[in-house]
Structures are given as structure tokens and as C-alpha cells.
Amino acid sequence: MNIVLIDSRQTQNDFWMISSQRQIQHLKQHLEIQVGENLKVGIRNGKRYLTEIIEISEKRILLKPLYEQATPAKLPVTLVVAMPRPKVLRRLIMDSVTLGVDKLILIHSYRVDKSYWQTPFLQQIDDYITLGLEQAGDTIVPKVEIYKRFKPFVEDVLPTLINENYPAFVAHPYAENKMPNSLDHGCTIVIGPEGGFIPYEIDLLCKNGCQVFHLGSRIIRTETVIPYVLGRLFP
Amino acid sequence: MNIVLIDSRQTQNDFWMISSQRQIQHLKQHLEIQVGENLKVGIRNGKRYLTEIIEISEKRILLKPLYEQATPAKLPVTLVVAMPRPKVLRRLIMDSVTLGVDKLILIHSYRVDKSYWQTPFLQQIDDYITLGLEQAGDTIVPKVEIYKRFKPFVEDVLPTLINENYPAFVAHPYAENKMPNSLDHGCTIVIGPEGGFIPYEIDLLCKNGCQVFHLGSRIIRTETVIPYVLGRLFP
Numbered sequence: 001m002n003i004v005l006i007d008s009r010q011t012q013n014d015f016w017m018i019s020s021q022r023q024i025q026h027l028k029q030h031l032e033i034q035v036g037e038n039l040k041v042g043i044r045n046g047k048r049y050l051t052e053i054i055e056i057s058e059k060r061i062l063l064k065p066l067y068e069q070a071t072p073a074k075l076p077v078t079l080v081v082a083m084p085r086p087k088v089l090r091r092l093i094m095d096s097v098t099l100g101v102d103k104l105i106l107i108h109s110y111r112v113d114k115s116y117w118q119t120p121f122l123q124q125i126d127d128y129i130t131l132g133l134e135q136a137g138d139t140i141v142p143k144v145e146i147y148k149r150f151k152p153f154v155e156d157v158l159p160t161l162i163n164e165n166y167p168a169f170v171a172h173p174y175a176e177n178k179m180p181n182s183l184d185h186g187c188t189i190v191i192g193p194e195g196g197f198i199p200y201e202i203d204l205l206c207k208n209g210c211q212v213f214h215l216g217s218r219i220i221r222t223e224t225v226i227p228y229v230l231g232r233l234f235p
Numbered sequence: 236m237n238i239v240l241i242d243s244r245q246t247q248n249d250f251w252m253i254s255s256q257r258q259i260q261h262l263k264q265h266l267e268i269q270v271g272e273n274l275k276v277g278i279r280n281g282k283r284y285l286t287e288i289i290e291i292s293e294k295r296i297l298l299k300p301l302y303e304q305a306t307p308a309k310l311p312v313t314l315v316v317a318m319p320r321p322k323v324l325r326r327l328i329m330d331s332v333t334l335g336v337d338k339l340i341l342i343h344s345y346r347v348d349k350s351y352w353q354t355p356f357l358q359q360i361d362d363y364i365t366l367g368l369e370q371a372g373d374t375i376v377p378k379v380e381i382y383k384r385f386k387p388f389v390e391d392v393l394p395t396l397i398n399e400n401y402p403a404f405v406a407h408p409y410a411e412n413k414m415p416n417s418l419d420h421g422c423t424i425v426i427g428p429e430g431g432f433i434p435y436e437i438d439l440l441c442k443n444g445c446q447v448f449h450l451g452s453r454i455i456r457t458e459t460v461i462p463y464v465l466g467r468l469f470p
Contacts, residue, residue: 002454070451072452098455098459099453136454182415216307216373217305218307218334218335220371220374225462227461227463228462228466232467232470235416235417
């Protein structure tokens, strides 16, 4: 937690208030905060401030805002990922948000087990986003969309994301060419499930404007490939 | 598990043998293997083969080697990481190995809690390496070294790793310049602990031949920064 993310409701009075038990506990136990110290605070979808800690109690922490701080820019990227196993979902969302993904889209695919869509973790996406923002020092919530049917997404939604300066790349081990690097423009990246997209899916993605590239001969897990490919594409 | 890693001892007879319970269970339960199917097998620190499954029993799987397959090349990189929290260690080692790190060095640093060195996970590094190799389809065990004292490592060991074509880069949020990208040579990368290196440590690293760079204004967790920086450095 490198900033504490609060809602604009919590900034209505002269002193701002942290009231989440998760945040209060983390600040007390891990950061061992004291009255009089400075604390970085972000307002969800708003600005980021340096504040001074005025009061620490069981149920709240009061802050005095000192001055505004810059928030980091997002990466110009739409990340489309086949729905991962539930225990990977939290980490995948946190990391994508921390690294600055502008828009995250979870999709179905042939090799995605249908049971994955039943996970209660899907209800907690907002919490994972908060954790990712607090890690990065960012305040702007990325857009998240979910499409539980592959074909309608690829045929109807994906083409609207693509243009000359914003291509779409699919990572696929059997592609001929290696993924580009060091882009000077934005793009959509499409990452398949464990075991990869099936040929029909790759075909449909290509027919709808995607370019298919490999990432070398090593097979990398979904949650690892995301930071790997973002580091590669956006220097 | 994209290959099954076995020891050369297990390849002494006409039919090769898988005897690890972990591997047998994974192959049966997750991959649902059947007699007559093909299976990718790597010999630890040796070659990689396509094999045919001859027999599946409770305690062993027998294989007939068919032909040799290429193993992926390593990245020309020595990764030096401040010892992470125990629960991060497993993932950090697996990912580093999967991505092809040639040599991994764990070091102490001021902000590394001394208790981290007591973790039983340190005894399981070989297991994590195996998992990383099996994920990547690689067979060559990377070198792993551990230095529990920062200063002797930086003064006596680090300079021996650095030369004109193999510089050492430290990732540090307060550096002036951004980390290079798309290298055409190898390098050592030094990654600090949660909270970063202290000024004294950065100083000592610089005095001993390191160049200090930042990775942008987002604060990224150690386990995420590793794939991110490897993707950036080695296209």
C-alpha cells in the first residue's frame, strides 16, 4: 500500500477520514503510523494528496490535506484476457492495475472451464482494483468489462477497439513472428487461457483484425505473461 | 507442467521411468494421460525428448523415448534480488526460472527482515526451480547463489559479474533516467526489497560499478517487477 485510496465522500469535512478496517489495520500494523506523520492519500477517480495524520483511533484516522501530488499516467493498452482460474484472478487484476492498464476485458474461451465464471472472486474485482491502485500510487479506476461469450465479443466488440494507431495483438505460441516491442502508440493485447486458444479462436481473432505473434519458445503462465508483455511493449 | 523433468538415473533402462508422486498425480489428474499418448520429457541438465507412454501404474509411469526436441535458450541475465517475504519466494524463483534467467542471486539488504532467512522455503529452492523448468519446457537448472551479507557481496562478488558488455543495472524509483530497453547484450539486474534500497546501499552499488535507473512512476511489487523488467530488457 503506497497510497491510501479513499472516496470523495470521505473528504467532505475539513479533516479527511479513513474508515476502512483493512486500511486502518494495515497502516497501524505494517506502516506503524503516528500522529503528525505524512501520509499519501488518493481520492478514487480523483486527485492524490500528501496529508498529515491528525488523529488515530480504533475506528478512524483523521487527515489534514497538505498539497496535491501527481498521479502516474496509464499505459495506452486494452488488455483482453481469457478468464483465468479463480486463484489467479486476484493477482492478475491487481498486477494489471498496478502496471497501469487502461482497460481490462475478461472473456470466455474454449479452454476456460465454465465453473470459473461462478467464482465469488468475480464479485470482488473492485477490491482487487483498489489494491492494485494503492500499490501503484494511482487513483484512476481502469475500465473493466466481462464477456461470457467469445464469438460475439470477437465479432462485435473487438473490431471497435482496433484502428490504425491502435492495433490488436494476440500472444500465441505457434505464430510465425515475435511480438513487436517498444511501441510508440497504444494497442490491444489478447492473452489466451492455460493451454492457449484453439485454432478456431485464433482464426476468428485474425478475421476480426488481430495480428498473431509469439513471445519466444518458453511457455509462460498467464499471470506472468502480463507484466512480461507490458514491459516489452511500453518502454 | 509443459514437460516432465526427470533425472538421468531414471533413463538408464530401455523404458524411462517417472516415479515422483507429484508428477504422477499431475499427469493423471490434470492432464489425464493415457497409454499410447505422447509426453514431453526433459532430463535435468540434459536434453529434452518426445516420448510415448508405455505403462501407467500407481507408483510409476514408463516411457519410450522417441526423438530429441530443442530446449529454449536462457536469457543472458544475472538477476540479483533482495530476499523477499517467504510467500513471495516460491513465485519469484519459479517465474525467474520460467522466463530463462541464467543465474539468480538472493542477497540481504537493510530492509530485508532477518527472519526471512529462517524460512523453510529456502530448503525447497530446488523444487521451485523444477516447477519453473517444467512450466517453461526447459531442462537446464540455473545457477542460484545466496549472500546473507550485503557489503561483502557488493564489494567482492558483484564487480566480478560486470564487464563492458555485461553491465549491472539497479532498479530504483529515485533514479534520474529510465532503465534501458531492448538490449543486444547480457546484464546483471539488481532488484531491491519492499521499500527499496537505502541510500547507503544505492551508494555502495554505484561505487562498485552499478548504474541506477527507474522504471517509471508506478511502484511495482518485486514479484511483478521481474517479468516486467525482463520483458523490457530482452526483446
